Amino acid sequence: MTATKKHLNYSFYPGCSLHASGREYDISTRAAFKALNVGLKEVPNWFCCGATPAHNVDELLSLSLCAKNLAMAEEVEGDLAVACAACFSRLKVTQHHLKADDNKRKQVEIAIDGPAALGKPVKHILEILARDLGLARLEESVTKPLMGLKVASYYGCLLTRPPGVPELDDAEDPSIMEDILRALGAEPVKWSHRMECCGANFTLSRPGVVLKLSGAILESAQLAGADCIMVACPLCHSNLDVRQASIEDKSRTDYDTPIFYITQLVALALGVSGTKLGFESVIVDPRPLLTKKQLL
Amino acid sequence: MSRIGVFVCHCGENISRTVDVEQVAKAAGEIPGVAFSCDYKYMCSDPGQNLLKKAVAEQNLDGVVVAACSPRMHEKTFRKAAQAAGLNPYLCDMANIREHCSWVHEDKKLGTVKASDIVKLMVERVKKGKSLAPITVPVTKKALVIGGGIAGIQAALDIADAGHQVLLVEREPSIGGHMAQLSETFPTLDCSQCIMTPKMVDVANHPNITLYTFAEVEKVEGYIGNFSVTVRRKARSVDEDKCTGCGICMTKCPKKKIPNDFDQGHGMRTAIYVPFPQAVPNTPVIDRENCTMFQSGKCGVCAKVCGPGAVDFKQEDRITVEAVGAVVVATGFKLYSIDRKPEGSPIQGYGEFGYGTLPDVIDGMTFERLASASGPTGGKILRPSDGREPKQVVFIQCVGSRAREKGISYCSKVCCMYTAKHTMLYHHKVHDGQAYVFFMDARTPGKGYDEFWRRAVEEEEAVYIRGMVSRMYQKGDKIVVMGSDTLVGVQVEIEADLVVLATAVQAQDGADLLAQKLGISYDKYNFYSEAHAKLKPVECATAGIYLAGACQGPKDIPDTVSQASAAAAKVMTLFSKDQLERDPVVAKVNEKYCVGCLACKKVCAYGAVEEKEIRDRQGNLVKVVAYVNPGVCGGCGTCQATCPSKSVELDGYTDEQIMAMIEAL
Numbered sequence: 023m024t025a026t027k028k029h030l031n032y033s034f035y036p037g038c039s040l041h042a043s044g045r046e047y048d049i050s051t052r053a054a055f056k057a058l059n060v061g062l063k064e065v066p067n068w069f070c071c072g073a074t075p076a077h078n079v080d081e082l083l084s085l086s087l088c089a090k091n092l093a094m095a096e097e098v099e100g101d102l103a104v105a106c107a108a109c110f111s112r113l114k115v116t117q118h119h120l121k122a123d124d125n126k127r128k129q130v131e132i133a134i135d136g137p138a139a140l141g142k143p144v145k146h147i148l149e150i151l152a153r154d155l156g157l158a159r160l161e162e163s164v165t166k167p168l169m170g171l172k173v174a175s176y177y178g179c180l181l182t183r184p185p186g187v188p189e190l191d192d193a194e195d196p197s198i199m200e201d202i203l204r205a206l207g208a209e210p211v212k213w214s215h216r217m218e219c220c221g222a223n224f225t226l227s228r229p230g231v232v233l234k235l236s237g238a239i240l241e242s243a244q245l246a247g248a249d250c251i252m253v254a255c256p257l258c259h260s261n262l263d264v265r266q267a268s269i270e271d272k273s274r275t276d277y278d279t280p281i282f283y284i285t286q287l288v289a290l291a292l293g294v295s296g297t298k299l300g301f302e303s304v305i306v307d308p309r310p311l312l313t314k315k316q317l318l
Numbered sequence: 319m320s321r322i323g324v325f326v327c328h329c330g331e332n333i334s335r336t337v338d339v340e341q342v343a344k345a346a347g348e349i350p351g352v353a354f355s356c357d358y359k360y361m362c363s364d365p366g367q368n369l370l371k372k373a374v375a376e377q378n379l380d381g382v383v384v385a386a387c388s389p390r391m392h393e394k395t396f397r398k399a400a401q402a403a404g405l406n407p408y409l410c411d412m413a414n415i416r417e418h419c420s421w422v423h424e425d426k427k428l429g430t431v432k433a434s435d436i437v438k439l440m441v442e443r444v445k446k447g448k449s450l451a452p453i454t455v456p457v458t459k460k461a462l463v464i465g466g467g468i469a470g471i472q473a474a475l476d477i478a479d480a481g482h483q484v485l486l487v488e489r490e491p492s493i494g495g496h497m498a499q500l501s502e503t504f505p506t507l508d509c510s511q512c513i514m515t516p517k518m519v520d521v522a523n524h525p526n527i528t529l530y531t532f533a534e535v536e537k538v539e540g541y542i543g544n545f546s547v548t549v550r551r552k553a554r555s556v557d558e559d560k561c562t563g564c565g566i567c568m569t570k571c572p573k574k575k576i577p578n579d580f581d582q583g584h585g586m587r588t589a590i591y592v593p594f595p596q597a598v599p600n601t602p603v604i605d606r607e608n609c610t611m612f613q614s615g616k617c618g619v620c621a622k623v624c625g626p627g628a629v630d631f632k633q634e635d636r637i638t639v640e641a642v643g644a645v646v647v648a649t650g651f652k653l654y655s656i657d658r659k660p661e662g663s664p665i666q667g668y669g670e671f672g673y674g675t676l677p678d679v680i681d682g683m684t685f686e687r688l689a690s691a692s693g694p695t696g697g698k699i700l701r702p703s704d705g706r707e708p709k710q711v712v713f714i715q716c717v718g719s720r721a722r723e724k725g726i727s728y729c730s731k732v733c734c735m736y737t738a739k740h741t742m743l744y745h746h747k748v749h750d751g752q753a754y755v756f757f758m759d760a761r762t763p764g765k766g767y768d769e770f771w772r773r774a775v776e777e778e779e780a781v782y783i784r785g786m787v788s789r790m791y792q793k794g795d796k797i798v799v800m801g802s803d804t805l806v807g808v809q810v811e812i813e814a815d816l817v818v819l820a821t822a823v824q825a826q827d828g829a830d831l832l833a834q835k836l837g838i839s840y841d842k843y844n845f846y847s848e849a850h851a852k853l854k855p856v857e858c859a860t861a862g863i864y865l866a867g868a869c870q871g872p873k874d875i876p877d878t879v880s881q882a883s884a885a886a887a888k889v890m891t892l893f894s895k896d897q898l899e900r901d902p903v904v905a906k907v908n909e910k911y912c913v914g915c916l917a918c919k920k921v922c923a924y925g926a927v928e929e930k931e932i933r934d935r936q937g938n939l940v941k942v943v944a945y946v947n948p949g950v951c952g953g954c955g956t957c958q959a960t961c962p963s964k965s966v967e968l969d970g971y972t973d974e975q976i977m978a979m980i981e982a983l
Binding site: 194214215218242 | 668
């Protein structure tokens with residue numbers, strides 16, 4: 023007899039990137055959740071979390087933007103699912119700061135004209151897949167195991183740091199992505215640069231920095247024998263994917279390493295058609311690799 | 319009518335700033351039974367004490383209250399003065415109007431009222447007080463020293479040289495501790511074993527020292543001068559009396575590939591072994607978990623080759639109970655490990671350094687073993703992964719220390735110096751190699767220490783980079799170390815062959831459990847607490863127990879040896895008397911009213927309450943009552959508060975005295 027499987031339902035904060043440059047992340051998240059029969063309801067009228075610029079300029083503004091979004095999310099049933107690593111980080115950091123500092127919380131509550139939703143659980147989709155749903159159930163749901171696909175799972179800066187804030191996994195040596203990959207039947211490679219910075223926002227102001235840092239990540243993944251890199255952040259994706267040609271030019275190396283969103287691989291393994299996951303809209307085309315591995 | 323004298327102290331301005339001392343003295347003078355009162359700037363000074371003595375004599379006082387600081391500070395001073403004037407010292411009490419009043423209040427008016435009230439209470443207590451005589455207890459002139467590292471060895475030798483018996487108990491099969499593992503020592507680079515082993519031999523040969531190695535203290539009972547300690551001598555499986563230390567058993571043992579802890583797991587030993595060739599005693603131990611005979615019942619080669627027949631597979635643990643008068647705790651330290659810590663541990667590991675999974679990232683003690691002539695590589699610096707000589711070595715200081723985010727905020731004190739030493743040892747052995755050191759700052763307080771560090775930098779070509787390391791990872795056969803140079807303001811990446819971490823000094827495993835057995839206090843890092851940070855650095859708050867070495871906090875060898883000798887001196891002071899005087903503030907049982915419920919025995923934290931049988935002349939049991947052993951009683955008064963028939967009372971704090979104090983308010 024199988025245990026009763028409770029139906030999971032989440033409110034969803036996509037964030038700006040998922041409606042723009044990271045559209046594939048949005049499409050594939052919804053596809054994966056649908057395939058898993060997990061409910062996902064977008065928070066109405068959500069707006070930008072403030073991302074990096076807000077907290078660099080004005081802490082109160084940054085905290086208030088997130089607090090207001092959290093307050094609106096409170097209106098939708100279910101824990102708040104977040105896909106973007108930066109939105110996740112900002113929402114978690116806001117809750118952390120406001121819980122720790124009553125004065126700040128009061129200021130923010132004046133700014134947003136209402137209570138800050140400090141109790142609303144904010145969850146990254148990695149947590150939802152690996153813990154709420156569970157690796158066993160995820161593995162059971164796989165219809166097309168990603169056999170033979172060697173994946174370098176890339177965490178970047180924000181998913182696990184600073185220690186004690188996101189509470190997603192060990193801050194410096196996490197394993198949640200690898201665990202999910204194994205459940206999908208893929209082969210996570212052991213590599214050195216899973217926690218390094220891709221260069222993030224410098225992609226616009228000082229692209230040289232990104233070429234160097236993202237270049238090191240691509241090089242390290244290639245040395246480890248990875249076919250592709252898996253990310254959970256639209257900005258990391260953009261730097262590794264969009265800048266890959268410039269990095270190749272600069273380093274005179276041919277990487278040709280497709281960059282996947284975690285949900286693209288999840289959806290693919292769950293049997294969602296490869297034509298519906300936005301593979302056509304990225305720069306480094308993953309389809310030749312997937313065809314070679316007989317996964318399309 | 320009593321004739322009490324009240325002396326109100328200004329304590330410079332400490333009290334008089336927020337308490338009108340003249341007013342307090344005046345008010346005290348009006349309390350019935352007070353025959354004399356005055357105020358003075360410093361009561362504890364010579365003129366102050368003379369004032370007290372003179373008043374006792376001239377005014378014919380039968381009790382004294384000094385309104386000043388805490389009794390912890392000066393009770394002894396004033397009781398001595400009162401005694402000199404011919405008063406029983408226990409009829410002199412202090413009213414604490416400093417810690418309990420002036421230091422914690424701002425309003426002078428209210429402060430003065432409160433100070434007067436405190437004085438009033440103490441006057442009432444002294445009025446009902448009784449003359450008490452100090453209790454004398456005998457002193458067993460034998461010391462227990464726990465831990466046979468350099469601290470324990472030094473303390474044991476000093477006490478033994480003074481002519482007293484010493485019992486030295488060491489957990490490992492040999493004495494020597496960490497110092498025996500070191501290659502050379504700062505700041506003189508003399509060989510650690512060369513200066514250590516003669517002392518180890520002295521311990522073994524000293525007629526006044528009984529040495530129990532491979533043994534642990536199981537239980538400690540009693541009190542200063544009269545401890546009873548239970549020691550478990552673990553089964554060595556080798557008879558110490560028969561063994562000649564020839565070592566043939568070790569050469570014939572077929573189990574040869576067991577990582578030796580003494581070499582930080584990098585050297586190999588047999589199942590029957592001594593940790594290192596200079597071990598004291600030179601009697602091997604069988605490691606039963608790894609011995610074929612113990613695991614499968616077949617083998618016994620060591621027993622067959624042993625000429626004197628010393629191998630004894632059936633030997634059992636022996637329990638020894640010894641009477642000692644003093645205890646020196648010298649249990650030393652362990653090194654922090656960067657490994658992943660168990661869930662919930664307040665101390666964190668270093669995920670950014672790979673949680674100890676990179677084979678060529680070692681700690682300072684492992685480097686000592688690599689550099690030591692008696693180590694696993696015979697003194698050649700060879701890296702663990704492939705045995706190659708490393709050409710680029712990165713040393714990192716403050717790993718775990720001064721890292722609040724990792725759970726340890728203190729400085730480990732020895733790392734700056736030993737890292738400087740490591741760079742020199744490396745430079746002496748690998749001439750074409752380069753040493754890099756990441757450091758926060760170089761802390762070199764000590765004689766000849768800064769000169770030593772400068773020598774590492776200026777003459778021995780170590781490159782010091784001021785900044786921390788954020789990450790390291792394996793790249794091919796190199797370890798990429800990513801850090802920052804905060805003086806230049808750049809990020810640094812070094813491809814190293816070997817990385818040496820100066821990891822934090824931590825209290826020994828089980829330090830807390832031993833402290834609980836001994837009844838001594840320890841801090842949140844499990845380092846033992848001294849009675850006073852400045853003035854009682856080697857005494858515990860528990861009388862008769864002393865501290866030596868790194869069990870009290872990180873320490874280098876000179877400091878450890880000094881502290882060990884200081885602890886030994888304290889023990890000798892204690893042993894200089896045949897009888898010991900104790901404060902007579904102890905509980906007494908009124909046997910007439912005691913119903914023998916022994917509720918007091920259950921609550922006594924000192925284990926001072928015993929059962930006493932009362933018999934008639936024919937020897938028939940009349941009743942069982944409680945008896946308080948005055949030598950053990952700590953004078954806390956818990957029994958008095960618990961006793962349902964009000965038949966136990968603490969001298970100096972009787973119910974009558976306490977009630978009088980309450981009524982005075």
